[in-house]
Amino acid sequence: MAVGFRSFLRVAPGQQLLDTVIEHLGRWLASKEIHLDADRAGQYVLDHDDLVTVLRDRAGGGQLYQWRRQHPDAQPRDVWRTTVTVLEHPDEPGWIWTEIETRDDCTAPGEAPFNRCMSVPSVLRGLLGELETLDGRTDIAPSPQWVTLGHLPDLMDYLADETRRGPVYMIxxxxxxxxxxxxxxxxxxWHLVGMGSAFLLDPVVEAGFNEMMGAGHAVPSGTMRTYLPEVNLDNPADPLRHRILGRTRIVATDTRRLARMLGRAERDRAARLPIPADARELVKAYEPKPIPVSWRDQQRLVMELRAENERLREALMARPHLHVAELHQQRTAS
Known part of the structure; x- marks a missing residue:
C-alpha cells in the first residue's frame, strides 16, 4: 500500500482532545448518512467493500482512540484505508495521527508514476480550527497566519527546531x-493544511525577517519560500535546502495548479518520514488481524475451487480401477 496523506501533530495538554475528535467524526458520519456511533468501539460492516473499526483503550496513563475505514476491494489509485488515531493525556501533550493509504499504483511500462494530491481530510481541517496543535514547537493552524515584528524571535525558534516534521512556508x-x-x-x-505551517509577511515585517535571516535565507519580495526543519544560518550550504517559489512562476501559473504541485511535493516527503517511535510502538500492539479475503477475491477463489473439483472428478473417472482381490490372490500365489 502507498501513503496518500500523512499528518502527525502534537496536541497541547488541557484540551478536550478525544471528545472533540469524536464530535467531528460524528458530524462527518452524519453528513455521509452513515448511521453508527463514532464513540462506540467495535467493527461495523457497512458493505462488502466498506468496513469501519472503532478502537478505544487506556494506554500509558492516557486514552487511545482509533477510527478506521477500510475498502478491501479498492483498486489501484483508490483509497484503501483511512485512519485517525488519537492519544489523549491529562497532563502531557497528546497527538493526532491522520493517514490515508491507497492501493499501490500499477502503471504500464513507459508511463509516468501516478502522483495524486490526496485531499486533506475535512475532519482534520475542522479539528485544527478548534484545537491547539503543534509540529515540534510550531503552532499549526488551518490557514496562513500573519507575522508581526514581535513574533520574529519565536519564528526563528520554529525554523531552527529539530523536532519539527513539516515545513514552514513564508509568503x-x-x-x-x-x-x-x-x-x-x-x-x-489549501493542500498543505495539517502538514506544515504558513506565515504571511507584509513589507515591514519582511524587512525585519530578512535582516534576522541573512541574505542566503531571506525571502525575496512577492515569493514563497519553503523552510525544512533545522534551519542553520551558520551553514553556507543550508539555503539550498529551502526552495523558493519565484514571482515569475507564481504569476504565470494557475493558483490551483500551484496548490496541487505544492501538495504533491509535501505528500511525497511526508510519506517517507517515519511516524515517531512512541506513537508507532503504541499503535502496533493494536493492529487488527489481516482482513479476510475481499468479496471479489472470494468469488475468484470459489471459481478456481470449482474448476479444480471438476478436474479431479474427471481424473478419478478416467483412472484405472485397482482390483484389490486380484492383487491379493497374486501375492498369495507367489
Whole structure:
C-alpha cells in the first residue's frame, strides 16, 4: 500500500482532545448518512467493500482512540484505508495521527508514476480550527497566519527546531493588496493544511525577517519560500535546502495548479518520514488481524475451487480401477 496523506501533530495538554475528535467524526458520519456511533468501539460492516473499526483503550496513563475505514476491494489509485488515531493525556501533550493509504499504483511500462494530491481530510481541517496543535514547537493552524515584528524571535525558534516534521512556508505580500494576497495564500496552501505551517509577511515585517535571516535565507519580495526543519544560518550550504517559489512562476501559473504541485511535493516527503517511535510502538500492539479475503477475491477463489473439483472428478473417472482381490490372490500365489 502507498501513503496518500500523512499528518502527525502534537496536541497541547488541557484540551478536550478525544471528545472533540469524536464530535467531528460524528458530524462527518452524519453528513455521509452513515448511521453508527463514532464513540462506540467495535467493527461495523457497512458493505462488502466498506468496513469501519472503532478502537478505544487506556494506554500509558492516557486514552487511545482509533477510527478506521477500510475498502478491501479498492483498486489501484483508490483509497484503501483511512485512519485517525488519537492519544489523549491529562497532563502531557497528546497527538493526532491522520493517514490515508491507497492501493499501490500499477502503471504500464513507459508511463509516468501516478502522483495524486490526496485531499486533506475535512475532519482534520475542522479539528485544527478548534484545537491547539503543534509540529515540534510550531503552532499549526488551518490557514496562513500573519507575522508581526514581535513574533520574529519565536519564528526563528520554529525554523531552527529539530523536532519539527513539516515545513514552514513564508509568503511575502510584495505589492499585492492585502485582501487579494490573503485569498491567494489560502488557496495556494489549501493542500498543505495539517502538514506544515504558513506565515504571511507584509513589507515591514519582511524587512525585519530578512535582516534576522541573512541574505542566503531571506525571502525575496512577492515569493514563497519553503523552510525544512533545522534551519542553520551558520551553514553556507543550508539555503539550498529551502526552495523558493519565484514571482515569475507564481504569476504565470494557475493558483490551483500551484496548490496541487505544492501538495504533491509535501505528500511525497511526508510519506517517507517515519511516524515517531512512541506513537508507532503504541499503535502496533493494536493492529487488527489481516482482513479476510475481499468479496471479489472470494468469488475468484470459489471459481478456481470449482474448476479444480471438476478436474479431479474427471481424473478419478478416467483412472484405472485397482482390483484389490486380484492383487491379493497374486501375492498369495507367489
Amino acid at each position: 511575502s505580500q510584495g505589492q499585492q493588496p492585502r485582501e487579494d494576497f490573503e485569498r491567494w495564500a489560502r488557496e495556494v496552501t
